Amino acid sequence: MASSNTYKLRCSIPGHEMDVRGLTAALFPEGAFVSVSRDRTGRVWEPNASPDRAFTERHCMSGHSNFVSCVCIIPPSEIYPRGLIATGGNDNNICVFSLDKPEPIFILQGHKNTVCTLSSGKFGTLLSGSWDTTAKVWHNEKCMMTLQGHSAAVWAVVIFPEQGLMLSGSADKTIRLWKAGRCEKTFTGHEDCVRGLAVINNNEFFSCSNDTSIRRWLLTGECVQVYYSHTNYIYSLAVFPNCEDIVVGARYHRSIRAHEEIISLITFPFWHNNFHIVPFTHSDGIIRVFTEAEDRVASAEDIQAFEDELSKATIDPKTGDLGDIKVEDLPGREHLDEPGNRDGQTRLIKDGEKVEAYQWSVSDGRWIKIGDVVGGSNQQTSKSVIYEGKEYDYVFTIDVNEGGPSMKLPYNVSDDPWLTAHNFLQKNDLSPMFLDQVANFIIENTKGHVLGQATPAGMDPFTGGARYIPGSSDNGPDLGADPFTGGGAYSSAALRQISTNIYFPKTDGVTFEQANSTQIIAKIKELNNNAPQEHRLSEDILECLERLLVSVCAPNTEPPPNMQQINSLWKASHWPEDIVFPVLDILRLAVRHPQVNECLCGEAEGIQLCNHLLSMMRPEGRPANQMLALRTLCNCFSGRHGRSLLMAQRESVLSRAADLASVSNKNIHIALATLVLNYAACLYNHADLEAKAQCLSVASRALETVQDKEAVFRLLVALGTTVASDQTARDLALSLGVNSQISKYSSVSDPAKVGECCQLVLKELQ
Known part of the structure; x- marks a missing residue:
């Protein structure tokens, strides 16, 4: 049930020079709050010890180059036991202050338009929303993630x-x-x-x-x-x-x-x-604080002064939701002698040529004037209107202030009305308090104008046969093998006798080594014989592929691959997607070889290779190509050039790989988990928190859908490696809820390594 108490004015707090845009409770001292204003400042207010019911300004914060639109408190930490204050502004920045200093301790930059909303979470995580249609996740002084998907401002x-x-x-x-x-x-x-x-x-x-x-x-x-x-x-x-x-x-x-x-x-x-405790704000820069505590209510003189000031307000009948008004039909002041039917009821009366608006207050038993009703904005529209040398669908005439000069607002139906209103207010140096009024005026007066509409088990899963399985060895698939060496499965029971953590941090890459050379070549020749003439590989290319495969599978006994063989592999890797999978299997094996790794992953060719593999990993692509492309990327980590390439292309590679978490294929999930693990290994002992944040994000996302225990194990190792010896990464993982997400695996006993590794990760996150 709602409280039965009534909120009344406690005090009015002058201080800001322009309208106040945001307020939030401070953590210290008790009862304090923070305000931000269009005057480009933020202010900390603390309650007076004296019985005057007012607040005193603790200090004024500055740092924004334009008006400040929102504020939130970041919870306390060991470094900042009183928490931090974050403010967002029209300069596209977020300023972060300590409670006792007027200058920001750091500024977060990255948004491309006004930061209009902020929210904080545990462990120093900050979430911001902007007119640039994105939200961003911040930790300490870096942007960890950009949340994209909205098509208009994030309010x-x-x-x-x-x-x-x-x-x-x-x-x-x-x-x-x-x-x-x-x-x-x-x-x-x-x-x-x-x-x-x-x-x-x-x-x-x-x-x-x-x-x-x-x-x-x-x-x-x-x-x-x-x-x-x-x-x-x-x-x-x-x-x-x-x-x-x-x-x-x-x-x-x-x-x-x-x-x-x-x-x-x-x-x-x-x-x-x-x-x-409810503060209200207005364009006069005064903060009004309301309370339900009777001993804190303002004096009768202060309340009367407040109501007198309110009565001077003006209301546009269109934005005030008062409908069409015919002054001649309105009753006179005697209409206020009749009580209202409900709290908040609005009543209009005529006083000479003026129209006044009143609302009924049950607690006071009277009508309270809320302003004078003025004429709404006039519009002037036509099709293909020329304004300042450009053609527009509409050119509106806007009267923001009664008696002031009118202003022209050009608009096309393809524009965002909110951004148009925002730019209009900025251009004319108008208060952002008019934002909704202008934007909704545009929307109301352009209704009806819309743009065009947007547009079996045991069988070879890739060919339908039961012969060649990509990535398998002569002894069958590598399921159940040691995930880090490719050798036979080890005994977790034996490992439990070792007192140290043998799971993470993992600092070297994990590769997919298994191969059945005979079946790979046989499959390529079979597909080549059945391919259309324009896609058939020449005998020279087939011979080069075969020799290359032998070289990379027996590097100590065979001559190294030459450029003709590598070029033939690159050409063959562009076979049609329905038959390219055995060539991708050779590519997977070849990139482990130093010469191939340097040639295909080097500065000149590396981006081409990366883009080609990413094209094979499209969510609507073929599972065989998706898996082999992921495995090829994992094997690229075996060479210096491959590691440099993938670290440079990390954002696009992990983003595309994360999309495959929803594919129902355990081999793809294992390859995806291995890729995340290899990135985590490369980032260990590095201070690149943004990169670690992406690893944490992809691992967390994959754990939502992955069921295979081997994939889960590798993701757990990736998480453990990412947060090991990195307090900031640990805090970020906690803010993402990773601990609660993985706790269900702590009791897994088959295989035991999953439960053991999970327990170690949870311990690391404590």
């Missing part, structure tokens, strides 16, 4: 406290759920941009939108309830400590609501809050 982000899950809400009307950098689910239902998100518990969250609704969602995707108690844009919402009641801030509704019941009417238009 809201939040981190779930336990599971390593993240949410983002966007002007594209969707909410996305992210796990380890991957979009796990998209929530649809809102009919306008999503403005706020709030976590209820580990399985549920609220969202609010410009469509005037609040929705309650399950993480599984279901919307379990929709609240329509507001009649205009809802900017934000917060959940009370009881995890049930919510407070909501909406344009022109001017109330605090707990679910559908209004618990207090506060006649003020904007809401920027994340804690249970």
